[in-house]
Amino acid sequence: MTTKTIRLLMPQWQGGNNPNYSFGAELLAWLAPNNDQPLIHVPVRPYEGIPLQNEHGMYGRTQLLQQLEAAEHLIQAHQPDRIIMFGGDCLVEQAPFAYLNEKYDGELGLIWIDAHSDLVRYTGYDNGHTLPLGNLLGEGDQEFAKHVKVPLKPENVFIAGLAVATEEENKFIAEAFEAQGITVVEHDTEMIERLGIRTAGTAELASSLDSIKTWIQERNIKHLAVHLDLDVLDPQAFRSLLFAKPYEPYLVSPSGTMQFPQLLHLLKELSEETEVVGLGITEHTPWDAINLKNLLAEIPILNT
Amino acid sequence: MTTKTIRLLMPQWQGGNNPNYSFGAELLAWLAPNNDQPLIHVPVRPYEGIPLQNEHGMYGRTQLLQQLEAAEHLIQAHQPDRIIMFGGDCLVEQAPFAYLNEKYDGELGLIWIDAHSDLVRYTGYDNGHTLPLGNLLGEGDQEFAKHVKVPLKPENVFIAGLAVATEEENKFIAEAFEAQGITVVEHDTEMIERLGIRTAGTAELASSLDSIKTWIQERNIKHLAVHLDLDVLDPQAFRSLLFAKPYEPYLVSPSGTMQFPQLLHLLKELSEETEVVGLGITEHTPWDAINLKNLLAEIPILNT
Numbered sequence: 001m002t003t004k005t006i007r008l009l010m011p012q013w014q015g016g017n018n019p020n021y022s023f024g025a026e027l028l029a030w031l032a033p034n035n036d037q038p039l040i041h042v043p044v045r046p047y048e049g050i051p052l053q054n055e056h057g058m059y060g061r062t063q064l065l066q067q068l069e070a071a072e073h074l075i076q077a078h079q080p081d082r083i084i085m086f087g088g089d090c091l092v093e094q095a096p097f098a099y100l101n102e103k104y105d106g107e108l109g110l111i112w113i114d115a116h117s118d119l120v121r122y123t124g125y126d127n128g129h130t131l132p133l134g135n136l137l138g139e140g141d142q143e144f145a146k147h148v149k150v151p152l153k154p155e156n157v158f159i160a161g162l163a164v165a166t167e168e169e170n171k172f173i174a175e176a177f178e179a180q181g182i183t184v185v186e187h188d189t190e191m192i193e194r195l196g197i198r199t200a201g202t203a204e205l206a207s208s209l210d211s212i213k214t215w216i217q218e219r220n221i222k223h224l225a226v227h228l229d230l231d232v233l234d235p236q237a238f239r240s241l242l243f244a245k246p247y248e249p250y251l252v253s254p255s256g257t258m259q260f261p262q263l264l265h266l267l268k269e270l271s272e273e274t275e276v277v278g279l280g281i282t283e284h285t286p287w288d289a290i291n292l293k294n295l296l297a298e299i300p301i302l303n304t
Numbered sequence: 305m306t307t308k309t310i311r312l313l314m315p316q317w318q319g320g321n322n323p324n325y326s327f328g329a330e331l332l333a334w335l336a337p338n339n340d341q342p343l344i345h346v347p348v349r350p351y352e353g354i355p356l357q358n359e360h361g362m363y364g365r366t367q368l369l370q371q372l373e374a375a376e377h378l379i380q381a382h383q384p385d386r387i388i389m390f391g392g393d394c395l396v397e398q399a400p401f402a403y404l405n406e407k408y409d410g411e412l413g414l415i416w417i418d419a420h421s422d423l424v425r426y427t428g429y430d431n432g433h434t435l436p437l438g439n440l441l442g443e444g445d446q447e448f449a450k451h452v453k454v455p456l457k458p459e460n461v462f463i464a465g466l467a468v469a470t471e472e473e474n475k476f477i478a479e480a481f482e483a484q485g486i487t488v489v490e491h492d493t494e495m496i497e498r499l500g501i502r503t504a505g506t507a508e509l510a511s512s513l514d515s516i517k518t519w520i521q522e523r524n525i526k527h528l529a530v531h532l533d534l535d536v537l538d539p540q541a542f543r544s545l546l547f548a549k550p551y552e553p554y555l556v557s558p559s560g561t562m563q564f565p566q567l568l569h570l571l572k573e574l575s576e577e578t579e580v581v582g583l584g585i586t587e588h589t590p591w592d593a594i595n596l597k598n599l600l601a602e603i604p605i606l607n608t
Contacts, residue, residue, distance in 0.1 A: 003608075005605070005608065027593070028596070030334065031593060031596055031597040031600055032600045032606055033600060033601050033606055033607055035606075035607065035608075037606075082605065084605060084606060226605075230596075236550060236551065237550045237551065237595075238550070238592050238595060238596070239543050239550070239591075239592055240592040240593075240596070246540060246541045246542070246543070247540065247541065260595055260598075260599060263599065264599055264602055264603075267602075267603050267604070268602070268603075268604065271604035271605065276604065276605045277605075279603065279605050279606070284596075286592060286593065287543075288542050288543055288544040288590060288592065289331070289335060289544075289590065289593065291541075291542060291564055292332070292335055292534075292542070292544070292588075293335040294564075295564060295567065295568055295571075296335055296336045296337060297337050298568055298571075298572070299568075299571050299572075299583065300571070300572065300575035300580065301309070301386065301388060301530075301575065301580045301581075301583050302336055302337055302339075302341075302388060302583070303337055303339065304307075304309065304339075
């Protein structure tokens, strides 16, 4: 029996309220190796200069829900065994991973490789990409969570590469949040503890992947989905991140510290340990390519 | 009568002895706005892991000459009125600009927007991309210069955005050159003075483009070619440059200081002042995209 793998390109930007994510998705899909995996475009409403509305605590809620449903329908139509998702903001992960968990009888393992755990709402920073993992666990935002027919088991989730802010950064972040009126009902760390989700930081994983291998064995994970938010990478090594905009350092959120060789090693080891059936790559923000594309778009001789 | 414009994609890397330039060219062409200008691929021998030979003071001389001839033949076959060149290292500029100067009766104007003047040989750093402008003036390297049927007039050349090293940098560069055994028979600045080439730095151009406008008027330039080496940009604003490799700052050569808005303004003004018939863009080195592409190429689920 052959395994059917599909690629989805979902240039969703509304979840981060940042149109740059759309081009990041296009470039990401273009950079991927060519093979016979079909590339399916999930329709996303492009940014047309109109600011998103804040609808019940989420910018662009209606568009995000419509796009979630479009992704669900496309996946249902194709009935794949494996899904690759090129995002777009982190919220693109919901449809493929919810489908895979249902397909694999609620026993899907999910490794969330990300500088952030994407579990909770930050009231005042009302962007949907703060809680896709929360939704997949049946928490997060109720309107999104109810689309997840079989919520993932928290004990089948592992968060890898979580950035740990220094005390100084925490103080800075707390002040920045306060200044912007951002409040948090339950912190990521609190939810992680309440649900018993396993985690390991970049430094720990650099010395050993044993914590992940043990988790895969103990939980008997036969099918694994991998979420990769590129912001797990050190922004000095990879500058195509929200946090690495030229001349505008973004300091509200701690940034990743992982290097490329470590990330590749981790991804390869996961495929050695179990069957990887899902991969989502998100939050690609290629500033240089965006700026160069914008320049080229305005050079007269290229537009005659 | 319609104007025939062609685009050439020439992923030449041998002129800088750096295979990363090939992918930079591909990405550059992909980022350009779509229209009905045909995109013609100039055959370039890809890097296959074999180091280039130093042939009479130039790495990959034979390949570079073959590729120059391929570009010449393609241009001759198409007989365009205007040429856009997506490089690749700076040496890609020779074929299109030599053709255009011949076509426009030896009266082509050429603005060389670059942190470096690309005029002379650095013995010991034996890379062809140090002297394309020298070749176009009938100087440079004899084997290349003899392909230029009608050399450009030095008084029709303007170098814009030349990086001026500080005294400290000059000392550093001199020491680095000495350590690497690099010697220079005639310095860029000496050739600029000998030939009477006009120049203006980024700071001067930020306050006024009068020096360029005066040059266009005085020289009565009816047809202008524009060379844009992306390294004229400030590497903090644009990191897809040889000089901005993550964790490996390249210090031997001074870097550019231009910002995107200034560059765009300059390019637009040139099209206002005269007819732009040539545009070459070179030395694109998109580290993030290269590293991401290399990562994707090795992720098991993307390669099954």
